Amino acid sequence: MKMNLLGNGAIAMGAIAAGVKFAAGYPGTPSTEILETLKSSEYSKNIHIEWSANEKAAVEAGAGAAYSGMRTLVTMKQVGLNVASDPVMCLAYIGIKGGMVIAVADDPGPISSQTEQDTRSFGAYAHLTVLDPSSPEEAYKMTKYAFELSEKIGRPVILRPTTKVCHASATVDVSDEIHDYTPEGFVKDPKWVIFPPLSYKRHIENFKMYNSIASEKCKYNNVETVPDTDKGIVTGGVTTAIVTDVLESLGVKVNRLTIGRPYPFPVSETEIFAETAKDILVLEELEPFIEENLQRLIKTPLKGKYSEHVPAAGELKYENIESIICGFLGLQTPETPSAKLNVTLPTRAPVLCAGCPHRASFYAVKLASKGKKAVYCGDIGCYTLGNAKPLETTDTCLCMGGGITVAQGIKTSNPDTDVFAFTGDSTFFASGMTGVANAVYNKHNITICILDNRTTAMTGGQPHPGTGVTITGEETVHIDIAKVLTALDVGFVKECNPFDLENAVKTVTEAALYNGVSAIVFKAPCIAVSKKPCTYEVSDCIGCKRCINELGCPAISLSSGKAVIDPVMCYGCGICETVCKPGKIHKIGGVRS
Amino acid sequence: MNILICGVGGQGTILASKILAESAVIDGSDVARTGETIGMSQRGGSVVSHVRTEKTSSPYIPKGQADLIIAFEKCEAARCLPFLKPSGKAVVSMSEIKPVAVSLGVMAYDSKAMEDYIKSAAESIFLDTDTLAAPFMDGKCTNTLLLGAAFGMGFINISENAIKKAMEKLIKPRFLDVNIKAFEAGIKAVSG
Numbered sequence: 001m002k003m004n005l006l007g008n009g010a011i012a013m014g015a016i017a018a019g020v021k022f023a024a025g026y027p028g029t030p031s032t033e034i035l036e037t038l039k040s041s042e043y044s045k046n047i048h049i050e051w052s053a054n055e056k057a058a059v060e061a062g063a064g065a066a067y068s069g070m071r072t073l074v075t076m077k078q079v080g081l082n083v084a085s086d087p088v089m090c091l092a093y094i095g096i097k098g099g100m101v102i103a104v105a106d107d108p109g110p111i112s113s114q115t116e117q118d119t120r121s122f123g124a125y126a127h128l129t130v131l132d133p134s135s136p137e138e139a140y141k142m143t144k145y146a147f148e149l150s151e152k153i154g155r156p157v158i159l160r161p162t163t164k165v166c167h168a169s170a171t172v173d174v175s176d177e178i179h180d181y182t183p184e185g186f187v188k189d190p191k192w193v194i195f196p197p198l199s200y201k202r203h204i205e206n207f208k209m210y211n212s213i214a215s216e217k218c219k220y221n222n223v224e225t226v227p228d229t230d231k232g233i234v235t236g237g238v239t240t241a242i243v244t245d246v247l248e249s250l251g252v253k254v255n256r257l258t259i260g261r262p263y264p265f266p267v268s269e270t271e272i273f274a275e276t277a278k279d280i281l282v283l284e285e286l287e288p289f290i291e292e293n294l295q296r297l298i299k300t301p302l303k304g305k306y307s308e309h310v311p312a313a314g315e316l317k318y319e320n321i322e323s324i325i326c327g328f329l330g331l332q333t334p335e336t337p338s339a340k341l342n343v344t345l346p347t348r349a350p351v352l353c354a355g356c357p358h359r360a361s362f363y364a365v366k367l368a369s370k371g372k373k374a375v376y377c378g379d380i381g382c383y384t385l386g387n388a389k390p391l392e393t394t395d396t397c398l399c400m401g402g403g404i405t406v407a408q409g410i411k412t413s414n415p416d417t418d419v420f421a422f423t424g425d426s427t428f429f430a431s432g433m434t435g436v437a438n439a440v441y442n443k444h445n446i447t448i449c450i451l452d453n454r455t456t457a458m459t460g461g462q463p464h465p466g467t468g469v470t471i472t473g474e475e476t477v478h479i480d481i482a483k484v485l486t487a488l489d490v491g492f493v494k495e496c497n498p499f500d501l502e503n504a505v506k507t508v509t510e511a512a513l514y515n516g517v518s519a520i521v522f523k524a525p526c527i528a529v530s531k532k533p534c535t536y537e538v539s540d541c542i543g544c545k546r547c548i549n550e551l552g553c554p555a556i557s558l559s560s561g562k563a564v565i566d567p568v569m570c571y572g573c574g575i576c577e578t579v580c581k582p583g584k585i586h587k588i589g590g591v592r593s
Numbered sequence: 594m595n596i597l598i599c600g601v602g603g604q605g606t607i608l609a610s611k612i613l614a615e616s617a618v619i620d621g622s623d624v625a626r627t628g629e630t631i632g633m634s635q636r637g638g639s640v641v642s643h644v645r646t647e648k649t650s651s652p653y654i655p656k657g658q659a660d661l662i663i664a665f666e667k668c669e670a671a672r673c674l675p676f677l678k679p680s681g682k683a684v685v686s687m688s689e690i691k692p693v694a695v696s697l698g699v700m701a702y703d704s705k706a707m708e709d710y711i712k713s714a715a716e717s718i719f720l721d722t723d724t725l726a727a728p729f730m731d732g733k734c735t736n737t738l739l740l741g742a743a744f745g746m747g748f749i750n751i752s753e754n755a756i757k758k759a760m761e762k763l764i765k766p767r768f769l770d771v772n773i774k775a776f777e778a779g780i781k782a783v784s785g
């Protein structure tokens with residue numbers, strides 16, 4: 001059946017065809033839609049699907065299922081692999097029984113990530129096969145193949161799509177056949193227990209096995225030789241697809257080596273390619289992974305990132321690739337006539353939504369710390385956007401859950417400063433709780449602000465352990481954050497509604513004065529999981545711009561010097577009404593509970 | 594065809610791109626591709642969807658090769674014009690969504706200059722979508738309305754039947770009717 005699928009959807013459909021029975025992951029752009037597609041499919045009832053508390057939990061739970069013979073899919077974004085790296089590294093030694101595919105989405109650019117790390121390098125480091133699809137169609141086929149390969153070699157396989165495969169759609173031929181099998185169940189065996197002598201043995205086995213796979217041909221590596229030229233281009237991932245379009249439009253043919261299985265790096269395909277190709281350009285995003293491996297196998301100096309023919313970082317777009325290829329082939333880069341921008345356009349950076357409760361929480365903390373020395377340690381989520389003007393309440397952001405712990409070091413080295421750590425509810429469960437234990441245990445005098453908006457907002461609104469529902473919509477326990485904080489012996493724990501500004505400021509002031517670890521749970525839902533109660537409008541604005549300068553709500557703009565509220569965008573949070581000292585902002589319709 | 598759909602995160606550009614890809618396939622295209630902006634930019638940043646209905650390997654439209662731009666916001670239309678072919682068309686919403694930095698006075702939003710630039714570079718039509726789309730779920734059907742306008746102008750070589758079938762497939766039944774009406778209102782807005 002022909003289906004238009006996002007790359008992520010194609011991976012989900014590939015996993016279904018392969019007979020996946022256990023699927024777990026933690027949301028992260030650009031990987032999130034894999035599990036979401038799985039959940040919405042008609043086959044979902046035969047699969048255990050879960051949003052795990054974090055990526056490490058997902059891999060470990062997945063390992064248990066795969067030990068028992070279930071075909072298992074685990075999904076995450078590249079930085080999630082850092083969180084899961086402990087079980088993944090060990091699993092490369094222990095191995096699995098049921099095929100296990102770890103789908104890790106990389107993000108060249110980066111577009112929505114903290115780093116531009118390259119999972120191909122991680123695969124080589126861990127000794128795990130890496131498959132790198134160039135399109136949604138290929139992602140579909142590769143996913144099925146990844147399960148088969150994993151089962152055959154008894155090791156997990158990493159599938160590494162990048163953003164431009166995950167979030168591109170194509171018409172994919174999806175088969176109705178589903179691999180049918182009965183998992184054997186867990187069979188006790190000393191091989192499931194990692195011990196130094198076993199690890200030593202496995203290290204040798206792995207080295208030999210991947211070395212021999214490197215020499216086996218793989219249908220996802222491709223060589224095309226053109227006898228009348230010695231020019232050759234090597235590519236992987238989406239760059240392969242773009243290079244095909246570029247060469248077609250230039251009307252030229254060169255020798256090509258396409259790497260769909262970057263680790264173990266293909267030896268025989270490289271040999272065939274190098275017989276004809278003597279002047280070689282390597283085009284790839286992220287790390288010079290292909291380049292380094294190719295240079296290990298062939299003597300000719302390559303043109304790539306080290307020779308500065310290809311940029312070290314960022315995405316490779318059509319225009320970049322075209323000009324690099326033209327330079328390489330000694331051709332004039334074609335001039336495509338197109339409109340030249342002749343107006344100065346304002347940039348449009350992402351912002352907290354109109355009505356976002358985080359705006360109110362940040363504003364309350366800002367008011368409470370006015371005139372005092374204060375540092376605001378942020379974290380990963382929509383609330384990282386608290387860094388922008390006019391709120392400017394995010395001074396640091398490092399990694400998931402890092403805000404709470406970074407705050408502790410800052411407080412120690414700046415004892416005269418009030419230090420606030422901001423963490424979202426999903427981030428708190430993913431990797432914030434350990435930081436709280438550290439703060440309590442080591443007596444760090446900080447204030448933790450949990451922005452509890454009842455969803456994992458940045459990735460599009462996934463449930464988490466604090467929401468009371470699972471990915472499939474089934475009801476479950478709702479873990480109470482304030483109770484967790486109290487159980488961790490945080491001395492001051494209070495919940496408050498950030499939209500009740502006066503009370504919120506009072507609570508923050510108390511918390512900051514508390515000597516020891518204090519915590520405030522700001523409770524108000526994300527606009528994506530709540531109903532719009534009403535809208536607000538401005539009448540007889542005196543043009544003081546206080547609402548704009550204090551809040552930066554995107555629904556409020558200036559027209560002829562007066563504030564106006566866009567009625568469609570306004571989400572009726574009412575915070576601007578509180579901020580408008582002259583009292584010119586009013587509610588229209590509805591009731592705000 | 595190469596179609597670029599642009600706007601501000603949250604405006605519903607992705608549904609429009611899905612409808613176009615789906616309807617192209619219904620009309621017999623072998624492969625339709627789209628390239629979406631999903632992630633941080635969806636929080637009010639600039640978003641672009643590329644749609645290609647003929648056989649290519651990559652979903653991304655090179656600069657100067659789009660046949661049509663469908664813009665949900667004026668400034669975003671101007672930003673994407675370098676993607677348009679010299680003879681290209683543009684269906685542009687008159688809607689102005691000023692970035693927060695503009696309200697704060699850090700940057701300027703020169704509406705007139707943007708409009709002149711768009712008119713100089715494309716065969717363009719401007720629509721007051723704030724008013725036109727208001728009757729359809731408070732403006733939430735701006736996407737299907739703009740599709741209707743582009744179709745009504747004859748800028749999309751996909752059949753009306755295929756577009757409606759694609760909408761049936763992609764839109765939840767309870768929102769289908771109002772979206773079909775918005776699509777038809779789009780056609781009507783540009784006829785005569």
Ligand code: SF4
Nearest residue numbers: 353356382457526527
């Ligand atoms: S999606 Fe929710 S949490 Fe994110 S900025 Fe918008 S309202 Fe805030």
Ligand code: SF4
Nearest residue numbers: 355553570571574576
């Ligand atoms: S009530 Fe005011 S601050 Fe809240 S969303 Fe509407 S305009 Fe923005």
